[in-house]
Amino acid sequence: MLNVALPKGRIGKKVREIFSAIGYECEEPTPDDRRLVIENSDGTIRYFLVKPSDVGIYVERGAADIGVVGKDTLVETEPDVYELLDLDIGKCNMCVCVKDGYTEDKDSVLRVATKYPHIAGAYYKSLNREIEIIKLSGSIELAPLLGLSDVIVDIVETGTTLRENHLHPETKILPISARLIANKSSYRFKSEEIENITAKIKELKK
């Protein structure tokens, strides 16, 4: 039995479709279905539906053998796991974004609102720019609108959220996509199953 941590939300459906297409069916939960563990009918695989930002923790600690996680979370939290494959889904960019018409005051400390303090901190450190991080959990775009921050560091996919809030991307920091990851000891002890899944997904991508 292989335990798989799947991200709920945006990319969840695409990930389930990939696993179903390679023969590891993952039933789609109905809107009323609150189950967090879904086992396939032949008992070979068990899916855990977890918050995308928690996938790395489940896999690092061995609660799940493999998982699918965004490169943003991998770079931000650096879980001790193997990164096996780029799934080429959930593509977006980590960007510095600003309010339309904004100009930076280079003489003052830059206030940066973000869900990704590590990524934002490393980026501005590389520029030698002094910043203050304002850590938020969501709706980051509100921060510059309300004067809570000067800029935001956040994910931009379609750009719609930015446009609808009179913001725009200023600099791309990092391209993001979903990655297949594995627990290090599972990768040794369940190598056949994990390599089989990796090979089948690679084949599917061709």
Ligand code: PRP
């Ligand atoms: C993410 C991100 C942006 C939005 C970008 O938020 O933080 O707000 O998606 O997508 P777009 O470019 O397609 O508009 P998410 O939907 O995960 O919600 P959150 O605000 O709770 O973080």
